[in-house]
Amino acid sequence: MAKFSLLILPGDGIGPEVMVEVRKIIDWFMSNRGLDFDVTEDLVGGAAYDAHGTPLHDDTMVKALDVDAVLLGAVGGPKYDDLDFSRKPERGLLRLRKEMDLYSNLRPAQCFDALADFSSLKPEVVSGLDIMIVRELTSGIYFGEPRGIITEGNERVGINTQRYTESEIERVARSAFELARRRDNRVCSMEKANVMESGVLWRETVDKIHQAEYSDVELSHMYADAGAMQLCRWPKQFDVIVTDNLFGDILSDTAAMLTGSLGMLPSASLGAPMENGRPKALYEPVHGSAPDITGQGKANPIACILSFAMALRYSFDEGAEADRLEQSIENVLSKGARTHDLLGEEGITPLSTSKMGDAIVDALTESL
Ligand code: NAD
Numbered sequence: 001m002a003k004f005s006l007l008i009l010p011g012d013g014i015g016p017e018v019m020v021e022v023r024k025i026i027d028w029f030m031s032n033r034g035l036d037f038d039v040t041e042d043l044v045g046g047a048a049y050d051a052h053g054t055p056l057h058d059d060t061m062v063k064a065l066d067v068d069a070v071l072l073g074a075v076g077g078p079k080y081d082d083l084d085f086s087r088k089p090e091r092g093l094l095r096l097r098k099e100m101d102l103y104s105n106l107r108p109a110q111c112f113d114a115l116a117d118f119s120s121l122k123p124e125v126v127s128g129l130d131i132m133i134v135r136e137l138t139s140g141i142y143f144g145e146p147r148g149i150i151t152e153g154n155e156r157v158g159i160n161t162q163r164y165t166e167s168e169i170e171r172v173a174r175s176a177f178e179l180a181r182r183r184d185n186r187v188c189s190m191e192k193a194n195v196m197e198s199g200v201l202w203r204e205t206v207d208k209i210h211q212a213e214y215s216d217v218e219l220s221h222m223y224a225d226a227g228a229m230q231l232c233r234w235p236k237q238f239d240v241i242v243t244d245n246l247f248g249d250i251l252s253d254t255a256a257m258l259t260g261s262l263g264m265l266p267s268a269s270l271g272a273p274m275e276n277g278r279p280k281a282l283y284e285p286v287h288g289s290a291p292d293i294t295g296q297g298k299a300n301p302i303a304c305i306l307s308f309a310m311a312l313r314y315s316f317d318e319g320a321e322a323d324r325l326e327q328s329i330e331n332v333l334s335k336g337a338r339t340h341d342l343l344g345e346e347g348i349t350p351l352s353t354s355k356m357g358d359a360i361v362d363a364l365t366e367s368l
Contacts, residue, residue: 003036004316005067009044009060012080012089013289014299014353015073016047021301021357022071022308025325028361029312032368033321040067044096045075045089045289055092064096068274069281069315071308072096074289093284097137100280102269103168104175105137105248106310107286109235109255110326114333117344118260121232126258131238132183133255134176135248137269139168140198142245162198164244169205175270175279176242177214182319186218186239190227190247202244224251231255262287263300263341266307268314281315283307293340297352300339302329305360328363332356 008023010016029035042048042060049055055075064070075089085091096102110130116123144161151157173189180187189206191199203221210219222230224247230237231254243251256265265287271280285303293299306326313322333342337359340350351359 004069005038006040006311007063007067007070008039008041009070010041010047010073011044011075011289012046012077013074013291013294015075015289017294017297017299017353018285018301018304019073021353021360022304024357024361025305025308025364028364029321032365035316035318035321044072044092046077046080048092049080049083049087049089053087055087055089056095061095061099064100068276068278069283069311070096071311072282072284073304074285074287076289077291096282097269100271100282101138102271102280102282103136103138104172104270105135105252106179106268106270106314107133107135107252107256108266108310109133109259111259112264112330112333114330115260115264115342118342119258121258125234125236129235129258131235131255132179132240133248133252134172134179134240134242135252136168136172136244139164140245162196162246164198164201166201166205169202170209171272173206173209173242174213176240177210177217180217180240184239185216186220188220188222188227188238188241190222190224190241190243190251192224193221194223198244206242227251228254231258256286261300261341263303263339264306265303266310268307268310270314278315281311283311297354298340299353300341301353301357302339305329305357324364324367328360328367331363331366332359
């Protein structure tokens with residue numbers, strides 16, 4: 001039996017194109033580093049709708065719950081814009097996240113030195129940046145009841161409710177502390193305890209878990225609005241940031257853009273530990289299906305390859321191999337290799353999706 005099981009869901013648009021490059025990387029690790037993957041591939045999003053009339057077939061959901069990790073490309077596209085809400089490609093992704101109960105969303109903001117000029121901030125502010133935002137993903141104001149638009153007197157009122165239970169805060173706090181122990185051992189928790197009761201409970205609960213289980217990790221607290229300012233002023237002060245669903249949505253997008261292109265951004269969503277001790281996990285690039293460049297060989301495969309690097313680190317306990325892969329990407333970029341989305345300087349001929357994948361495979365071989 002293979003040591004690791006991986007379900008690949010390429011999805012729509014550029015999803016299948018970037019996933020071809022990830023398959024090259026997986027093959028390289030199997031041939032050269034003795035990693036043993038049982039890889040299966042299935043449909044999600046529009047591709048699943050075309051084949052089965054649903055954006056995620058029940059059989060695919062069963063497989064996703066059974067494997068060590070799921071790696072997804074992207075879903076969606078204009079072809080599916082007029083579908084009923086329940087059949088839209090995005091519903092496939094949402095079903096995966098919900099049924100796998102993926103409550104901890106990891107969004108790294110990592111700046112490769114060769115791309116420091118791509119940031120809207122000064123190169124010295126972002127060069128060498130490596131922070132991780134942990135966003136609570138399954139609760140908070142996007143899910144709380146009551147919600148809706150009601151009529152009061154002669155005007156309408158929009159209502160959403162921020163609601164967190166202690167256990168929801170505890171589990172995402174543990175996830176952040178565990179991550180910090182594998183990194184620089186520092187967590188900054190962000191909320192608005194000055195104006196929100198849910199923020200007071202958030203802060204008290206993070207403190208409680210810290211004192212009881214993770215007192216070796218350095219913990220600080222910051223109001224989320226001040227945190228947003230600090231992220232833009234001096235992001236390198238942070239290691240792991242843990243925050244709720246709403247603030248995490250905004251702060252992770254802010255942090256991501258410190259580092260340049262959408263084509264470079266990976267993510268992971270983790271759930272409770274399974275019987276083998278590994279968390280349920282879904283890895284995916286942050287970008288969408290990019291219909292404007294689909295089929296043209298212009299997609300940057302690095303976000304999806306970096307998502308696989310996260311799987312190596314967090315699902316397969318192969319941190320050294322994840323480092324090797326990230327370093328190989330850094331080496332390729334520092335030699336000047338660029339895909340279309342990374343063109344800044346004049347006179348550079350961009351690499352196609354496939355050629356970028358090949359260059360990373362070559363750099364991996366050079367690392368031996
Ligand atoms: P997008 O991320 O697909 O594209 C935004 C822009 O970034 C486009 O110009 C695109 O060409 C570029 N881009 C994105 N990824 C790139 C890559 N790897 N290499 C080079 N350039 C890249 O966002 P969008 O245009 O708003 O959405 C397109 C479709 O994707 C929609 O149907 C949307 O619903 C869906 N979507 C899916 C996900 C997901 O699967 N997680 C996320 C966001 C959007």
